[in-house]
Amino acid sequence: MSDTTVYEIVWVLFLRPIQKMTTLTPLKKALNISQSNELTEAAYHLPLQAKRVLWLCLIQCYFNKNEPDDVSPLFSITVADYQKYFKVGVDTASTDMKKGVRALASNNVTFYPREGEYEEVTRPWLAEAGMKRGRGKWQVEFNYKVLPYLLGLTSQFTTYSLVDCGKLRSVKVIRLYESLCQFRQSGLWVTTAEWLSERFMLPASQRTNMAEMKRTFLTPALKNINESTPLKVGMRQDESGKLIFTIVDRNA
Template sequence: MKRSTKPNRVVQSNALTTASYKLTLVEKQILLLAVAKVRDCGESLDPSTPVVVSALDLVEIFGADPSNAYKYLKSATELLYERSVTIDRPDPDNPKLRFTRTRWVAALDHFPTEGRISLFFSPKVLPYLTNLAREFTAFQLQHTADMTSVYAIRIYELLCQWRSRGELEVTLDWLRERFNLPESYDDVRRLKSRVIVPAIEQINAHSDLWVKWEQRKRGRVVEALIFTFGPKAEQKPDTESRPASPANSKPAKPKLTRAYIERHAQPGESWEEAWERCRRKLEQESVGP
């Protein structure tokens, strides 16, 4: 079936991109459709403003089966109504507030004969979707249209947040928490085979980004993942690992500058936490093994 080529720009606060929650693929697709439509409502959007998502949207954008599209829409939005999201450090002016937990959706209106649902975002979520002047993530909805892994969509969102930097390092604990993964994914091999590898394959196959990844270990333990990425319009590195420096040359030792901290900051860190972690890292590297 021919997919819709209509641009649908998703724009959301970075705090929402890095929030902790769990959704099925269809729930995530519906949420993306609704977020993309928020921009059509303009500044008039408030908790009483409906955001309409139709079965036809699922068919045109995500290629859903037309005969079952409304059934998927209805069942997924009912599940979405029960879902919650945890947002870390929701108010920069109130550092004592560490996190907020809220429902995504405050209410739903059903129009089965018209094949659509009106969704009302909760008052706590709405500010992260409107009036975004800074610190937001933006991407075109069609770049997620062919992804069949909700983890691929979430990792793609994270990459879009850090698009200008081209590199993102996340700890495995942070990733497990943000994706609400079950305890069975404490097994690194399972995490890589079920989440990371399929997600990266789908991002490379279907999105506007190329991405490669590597592990960072502490001893024998995998502690973090490093994603290196960029637009497909640019040349993709032809090696899976970073090029080694010539044997007769020594790279300059990095300095603890603002640019260095911004480049190596991890999602969810405060400036002070990033500074202290980077300081310790450079101190350890200067001492050597």
């Protein structure tokens, strides 16, 4: 697993002759999230509540490169977990979780495989989601074709702190932070405005106007990241139009 060491906060998912649910356990250390680079580089837009629901599932994932097909896609997440990790009241947690699960259930994610027949593949996130009556618990089943991307098709992961993400102001800023974390070891990320527009599903005003993208997205996003996370990031555009991000991890 690349980048920083992930604390022992994930549980090995049960093998699936019979579907079993995974649950979160109390944390003894700061919470880090690990997600596959395939998911970090995917194109999707989710509201913050759905992103948080996804996080609750991600921290349960254990990458088993020997038997990835035996991992269950079924997760159990609770209002109590949402309330605890995201520091909100029980009523807010209950409302947010319902909104988050519904948003996951109604949205798709697009992946860009490096190998195989297809250049890009779009799939729904979930196969099913159900709420237990009176228990504040949701049972979420991911689309079996999406699950490998949650667990990782390669051994490459992006690791970042959920605490840091909690200080960021929007889902698009969070997604930029996730992408920057993927390159914090090398300290350099070179990309294009087109890549950012496609992956982050930016509005037309930013897609067609680089100055507008900088003014309304990149500049305030990097200010938020520099002030609220361990990363210190600079950005410039070269003569060919490529965006060059320099990344310093102040915790390294």
